[in-house]
Amino acid sequence: MTYTFGLDTFGDRNGDTDGRPLSHAQTIRNVAEEGVFAEQAGVDFFGIGEHHTEYFPMPAGDVVLAAIAARTERIHLGSAVTVLSSDDPVRVFQRYSTLNAISGGRAEVILGRGSSIDSFPLFGYDLADYEELFDEKATLFAELLKGGPVTWEGKTRAPLLDQDVVPHTESGPFPAWIGVGGNPQSVIRAARLGFSLALAIIGGPPARFAPYSQLFQRALEKFGRAPLPVLVHSPGHVAATDEQARAEFWPRWRDIIALMAAERGFAIPTEESFERETGPDGALYVGSPETVARKIAANLQALEATRFDLKYGMPGLTHDQLMTNIELYGGQVIPRVRELLG
Amino acid sequence: MSATTQPTRLAVLGAGHVGPVIARLALKAGYPVAIATSGEPEDIALITELVIPGAQPRWASDAVADADIVVLAIPLHRFLDVDPQLLNGKLVVDAMNYWPASDGVLAAFEDGGSSEIVARRLAGSTVVKALNHIGYHELEDRARPADAPGRRAAGVAGDDPAAVATIAGLVDAIGYDPVRLDSLRAGRVLQPGGPVFGVVLTSREFERAMRAGAGSLA
Numbered sequence: 001m002t003y004t005f006g007l008d009t010f011g012d013r014n015g016d017t018d019g020r021p022l023s024h025a026q027t028i029r030n031v032a033e034e035g036v037f038a039e040q041a042g043v044d045f046f047g048i049g050e051h052h053t054e055y056f057p058m059p060a061g062d063v064v065l066a067a068i069a070a071r072t073e074r075i076h077l078g079s080a081v082t083v084l085s086s087d088d089p090v091r092v093f094q095r096y097s098t099l100n101a102i103s104g105g106r107a108e109v110i111l112g113r114g115s116s117i118d119s120f121p122l123f124g125y126d127l128a129d130y131e132e133l134f135d136e137k138a139t140l141f142a143e144l145l146k147g148g149p150v151t152w153e154g155k156t157r158a159p160l161l162d163q164d165v166v167p168h169t170e171s172g173p174f175p176a177w178i179g180v181g182g183n184p185q186s187v188i189r190a191a192r193l194g195f196s197l198a199l200a201i202i203g204g205p206p207a208r209f210a211p212y213s214q215l216f217q218r219a220l221e222k223f224g225r226a227p228l229p230v231l232v233h234s235p236g237h238v239a240a241t242d243e244q245a246r247a248e249f250w251p252r253w254r255d256i257i258a259l260m261a262a263e264r265g266f267a268i269p270t271e272e273s274f275e276r277e278t279g280p281d282g283a284l285y286v287g288s289p290e291t292v293a294r295k296i297a298a299n300l301q302a303l304e305a306t307r308f309d310l311k312y313g314m315p316g317l318t319h320d321q322l323m324t325n326i327e328l329y330g331g332q333v334i335p336r337v338r339e340l341l342g
Numbered sequence: 343m344s345a346t347t348q349p350t351r352l353a354v355l356g357a358g359h360v361g362p363v364i365a366r367l368a369l370k371a372g373y374p375v376a377i378a379t380s381g382e383p384e385d386i387a388l389i390t391e392l393v394i395p396g397a398q399p400r401w402a403s404d405a406v407a408d409a410d411i412v413v414l415a416i417p418l419h420r421f422l423d424v425d426p427q428l429l430n431g432k433l434v435v436d437a438m439n440y441w442p443a444s445d446g447v448l449a450a451f452e453d454g455g456s457s458e459i460v461a462r463r464l465a466g467s468t469v470v471k472a473l474n475h476i477g478y479h480e481l482e483d484r485a486r487p488a489d490a491p492g493r494r495a496a497g498v499a500g501d502d503p504a505a506v507a508t509i510a511g512l513v514d515a516i517g518y519d520p521v522r523l524d525s526l527r528a529g530r531v532l533q534p535g536g537p538v539f540g541v542v543l544t545s546r547e548f549e550r551a552m553r554a555g556a557g558s559l560a
Binding site: 267 | 357358359362379386388389392393417419441442443444445446447448477478479480482483534539540541542
């Protein structure tokens with residue numbers, strides 16, 4: 001079994017050592033540095049998730065990925081996720097096909113809603129139409145990926161008649177995934193359209209997603225498709241020791257979730273919930289390289305997944321803390337997971 | 343459930359985030375469960391087999407016709423497409439939420455408690471608000487048997503005391519201490535932004551949080 005390992009960021013706004021936020025521009029430059037360093041550290045994939053907020057100023061991740069592409073040679077680069085419902089599938093294809101050209105075939109895309117709902121009002125979409133928008137646009141994106149002229153008609157964008165969409169890829173479709181947060185019907189849709197499955201697991205015991213992985217493979221069979229990979233995306237933070245990782249991550253995690261809770265009406269994390277989520281049955285990968293590696297290995301096996309993407313960073317963490325996280329993830333966590341799964 | 347009476351049969355409408363979780367908990371507690379979407383049973387056959395083993399995928403009309411309790415676990419905007427006749431005469435659990443920050447603004451739900459509006463549209467049904475305020479990813483993890491220490495609470499609100507009692511029994515059976523509220527209006531404390539939404543509390547903590555939060559929601 002070949003396993004691959006990625007790092008994802010939402011462009012979490014960095015803090016300085018005194019806890020003051022850095023500018024959006026400096027945060028974006030730091031993300032580019034982190035992507036380049038990820039390759040040096042031995043990471044296989046670097047992903048940037050679309051967000052449109054003060055604390056996640058990252059609406060155009062593909063531009064940052066292009067900057068990283070120009071300075072790297074091996075690492076795969078992609079979205080994590082692209083909010084397809086509020087974007088134009090033709091433009092998304094063109095941007096990532098362009099990234100694929102610049103990077104010499106290293107582009108990927110993960111389509112989904114993510115936790116970002118801010119793009120809906122920004123671009124004039126109604127959140128209540130989320131399902132229809134996503135379903136239509138994912139269907140069109142699957143057609144675009146095939147590479148030939150596209151004929152398509154729907155309610156959410158202008159029709160296409162035998163339309164050649166450029167730039168063409170050099171060697172077939174680039175990897176494309178659909179991000180799923182716990183809705184089994186979304187798993188079926190990914191299989192029906194021929195996308196790989198990205199399980200976003202951000203709370204609760206990861207093992208409860210195991211039936212989704214089986215559902216995905218069975219649905220692929222049903223639709224007459226070959227098996228496709230499953231990836232797991234979860235948040236975390238790696239530092240030299242468990243204590244240090246938790247001390248750095250907890251206040252940042254608590255503050256940002258509390259902020260989102262106030263805006264969106266959900267619960268604020270407590271020390272008890274943090275204990276549970278960072279323990280062996282939780283969804284947060286926070287700790288020393290050994291702790292994090294063991295948890296990744298166990299969950300890749302439980303979920304029959306072959307890729308793990310650690311969503312690193314939180315608003316307020318410093319660029320230095322993130323670079324250390326990347327160094328430890330690439331240099332120690334990934335080799336140790338490979339050894340454990342050997 | 344004694345052997346001499348018919349078991350209480352559940353129909354869960356919705357096979358998204360929430361429906362399968364409630365269906366699994368009810369199956370585990372011994373209830374026969376049918377699950378349905380707006381489409382044909384074949385569409386959810388594979389989901390049922392792997393994610394909700396033991397449940398019966400059915401047409402919504404068949405599932406409801408044979409059910410003693412119908413659980414609405416669909417996105418609230420889809421509820422507006424449900425024909426109220428389908429649920430006529432039924433005991434209906436409203437597990438839905440009006441959550442504009444996450445799902446968008448719905449004009450029909452802008453004024454008043456969402457379950458009161460649901461109940462007005464379902465004039466021929468008895469509506470109880472329950473199983474809406476614990477996140478779907480926590481609902482299963484936090485369920486415990488009746489005598490477990492630190493067992494968590496779940497609110498059950500309705501205008502019909504007998505219906506509230508029946509659903510309190512369901513909530514107890516699937517793993518939570520039921521906290522009864524004597525009207526759908528009082529059940530507004532269970533909504534997004536309310537004092538117990540998204541937090542998983544013991545019944546003592548739950549009652550305290552409700553008292554503290556009730557003033558701001560009156």
